[in-house]
Amino acid sequence: MSVLVTGGAGYIGSHMVLALNDAGEDVVVLDNLSTGFPWAVAEPAKLVIGDIGDQALVRELIETEKVEAIIHFAGSIVVPDSIADPLGYYLNNTCKSRALIECAVDAGVKHFIFSSTAAVYGMPEENPVSEEAALNPISPYGSSKLMTEMMLRDTALAFPLNYVALRYFNVAGADPEGRSGQSTPRATHLIKVAVQAALGERPKLDVFGTDYPTPDGTCIRDYIHVSDLVAAHLAALRYLRDGGRSEVINCGYGNGYSVFQVIEAVKRVSGVDFPVETVPRRPGDPAALVAGVERIGKLLGWVPQRDDLDQIVADALGWEKHLNAHRDAS
Numbered sequence: 001m002s003v004l005v006t007g008g009a010g011y012i013g014s015h016m017v018l019a020l021n022d023a024g025e026d027v028v029v030l031d032n033l034s035t036g037f038p039w040a041v042a043e044p045a046k047l048v049i050g051d052i053g054d055q056a057l058v059r060e061l062i063e064t065e066k067v068e069a070i071i072h073f074a075g076s077i078v079v080p081d082s083i084a085d086p087l088g089y090y091l092n093n094t095c096k097s098r099a100l101i102e103c104a105v106d107a108g109v110k111h112f113i114f115s116s117t118a119a120v121y122g123m124p125e126e127n128p129v130s131e132e133a134a135l136n137p138i139s140p141y142g143s144s145k146l147m148t149e150m151m152l153r154d155t156a157l158a159f160p161l162n163y164v165a166l167r168y169f170n171v172a173g174a175d176p177e178g179r180s181g182q183s184t185p186r187a188t189h190l191i192k193v194a195v196q197a198a199l200g201e202r203p204k205l206d207v208f209g210t211d212y213p214t215p216d217g218t219c220i221r222d223y224i225h226v227s228d229l230v231a232a233h234l235a236a237l238r239y240l241r242d243g244g245r246s247e248v249i250n251c252g253y254g255n256g257y258s259v260f261q262v263i264e265a266v267k268r269v270s271g272v273d274f275p276v277e278t279v280p281r282r283p284g285d286p287a288a289l290v291a292g293v294e295r296i297g298k299l300l301g302w303v304p305q306r307d308d309l310d311q312i313v314a315d316a317l318g319w320e321k322h323l324n325a326h327r328d329a330s
């Protein structure tokens with residue numbers, strides 16, 4: 001029996017593969033390498049290069065690898081890109097998820113874990129935001145993920161497929177042992193971009209808006225270490241194997257940091273006082289987005305191990321230096 005990890009050559013997926021390998025699971029990765037890297041898939045996990053929308057390939061894979069559970073990361077994740085290319089996002093995140101779920105149902109795969117997002121909440125009225133809060137995505141990205149949550153909900157009612165949809169807050173950092181990290185050159189996420197500014201890969205860091213109704217005027221987010229995030233997936237897999245029922249669960253720490261606090265942390269940890277410029281708000285940013293974490297603790301027994309902004313930044317910085325050293329050497 002094996003676990004199929006879609007998007008396992010990408011940022012979060014590659015960390016999942018490390019954790020599954022460490023747990024002694026048999027792992028097969030399906031990735032089309034649109035944003036992932038073959039070297040990111042650690043052995044003994046197997047990499048199959050292909051698309052999750054290719055049902056003939058997925059059906060064959062599920063059968064030959066005796067897939068018992070699917071952890072589905074593959075998808076498009078850049079919010080502004082989703083506004084420019086909504087149909088591309090609905091294709092990748094919704095239509096192809098549908099194709100994958102259909103293969104899972106037809107082959108009798110029992111467990112499905114889905115990468116959802118806090119973007120399904122849009123601009124929440126209250127923080128921390130609970131899973132019961134209103135769902136009002138304000139980008140095609142958020143809508144495309146919410147539609148997949150809905151497909152899973154309805155499918156699990158009709159067929160013996162149990163799922164957990166994890167709504168990620170702001171995932172950051174890198175494997176503390178330096179085995180993987182965020183490698184996409186065109187990164188947009190704050191900690192990655194700030195670390196690049198600290199290492200001189202960018203001339204400056206832009207702060208998108210300082211007039212939000214928060215203590216220092218910048219947006220507040222719940223930054224979760226990627227290793228804790230993948231540990232939550234392992235806990236979700238155990239939960240489903242133990243007969244847990246289908247659930248949607250927030251995945252964050254329940255505390256938030258402002259953009260200025262993150263910048264301070266990056267300057268402190270790196271020892272570099274890089275240039276920072278204030279620019280107007282970026283459209284679509286909620287002022288604050290912090291996870292309600294009651295459900296994840298109660299259902300999955302998940303306890304964060306790396307809830308420390310400086311540690312998240314240090315691991316992200318370590319990985320960025322590693323990437324630079326490799327770039328310089330090649």
Ligand code: UFG
Nearest residue numbers: 117118119170188189190193206207208219221259282285
């Ligand atoms: N920010 C800057 N400058 C930058 C980059 C980001 O000021 O160069 C700010 C953003 O405006 C925002 C905060 O830093 O206030 C965090 O921005 P990110 O781009 O790192 O992350 P987001 O909060 O926009 O996005 C995250 C996830 C998405 C998810 C979204 C839900 O990455 O997948 O939360 O709101 F959809």
